[in-house]
Amino acid sequence: MIVAKFAVVILIGYLLGAVPFGVMIARRSANVDVTSFGSGKTGATNVLRVAGKKAAAMVLILDVLKGFLPVLFAALIFNGDYMLTGGTSPWVLSRTAQVMAALSAIAGHKWSVFLHFKGGRGVATFFGGLLALCPAAALFGGEILFLGACMTRYASLGSISGAIAAYAILIPLTILDGFPVEYLVYALVGAVFIIIVHRDNIGRLLAGTERRIGERVKL
Numbered sequence: 466m467i468v469a470k471f472a473v474v475i476l477i478g479y480l481l482g483a484v485p486f487g488v489m490i491a492r493r494s495a496n497v498d499v500t501s502f503g504s505g506k507t508g509a510t511n512v513l514r515v516a517g518k519k520a521a522a523m524v525l526i527l528d529v530l531k532g533f534l535p536v537l538f539a540a541l542i543f544n545g546d547y548m549l550t551g552g553t554s555p556w557v558l559s560r561t562a563q564v565m566a567a568l569s570a571i572a573g574h575k576w577s578v579f580l581h582f583k584g585g586r587g588v589a590t591f592f593g594g595l596l597a598l599c600p601a602a603a604l605f606g607g608e609i610l611f612l613g614a615c616m617t618r619y620a621s622l623g624s625i626s627g628a629i630a631a632y633a634i635l636i637p638l639t640i641l642d643g644f645p646v647e648y649l650v651y652a653l654v655g656a657v658f659i660i661i662v663h664r665d666n667i668g669r670l671l672a673g674t675e676r677r678i679g680e681r682v683k684l
Contacts, residue, residue, distance in 0.1 A: 467558065471565065474538070477535055477538050477569075477570040478539070478566035478567065479568040479572060482535070482571060483573035483578050483584070484573075484579040485584065486503070486507075486524050487506075490527075490534055490669075491516040494517070507574075507585040508574075508581070508585030509528060510585055513678070515681075522612045531574060532570045532595070533597045534593075535594070535617065536597035539566035540563055543562045543563075561599070563598060567597070567598065568651065571591055572587075575587050586624070588624040591655040594651065595648075601646070602632075602635045606626075606627040606630045606631025607631075609623075609631075610627025611623065618677040618678045618679070622670060624663065625659060625660060628656040631652050632655075635649045
């Protein structure tokens, strides 16, 4: 029964994460295939370049929900209730299921079955999962992401900084405040994943050729 529950949690997380909101909204609002322009990714940053601010804002919200909702479903499946604040649930299985659901959503976003296993970089979905698991870490990392992106106008640099900051703040929260170690593992895996999927951006940052926020692409 437990194995079946984990399988359901992973499947729900993956399928929710795989919904290509970026493709759907860009096609509806600008009649364009977002995977054919800019970076070819389906996240809000590339949608901003291709379809504009309103479309990007909608994609951002929906991609965050793709990470948030699987955590909620996992908690409901495993203990029948859900507590928003990290560190309060005594159920190890439930916490593990929540983390697996959130990671599955990131995987679904990156390798969507609906897009021949293509997708986005999973930053918003990562923060959506973290928001459900540990709001304090998600908000701290989100602030660093926002400030970094605004100050440098590089979404990639802000994303990497925000993910690392979220993991960093969870270290003292786990050691000193007793937050679940499962959430620390999630933040670590997520941060490493985000760095890896941004390796091409890192190369362009070092070369001085990285695209800045707000740069529109020629359709």
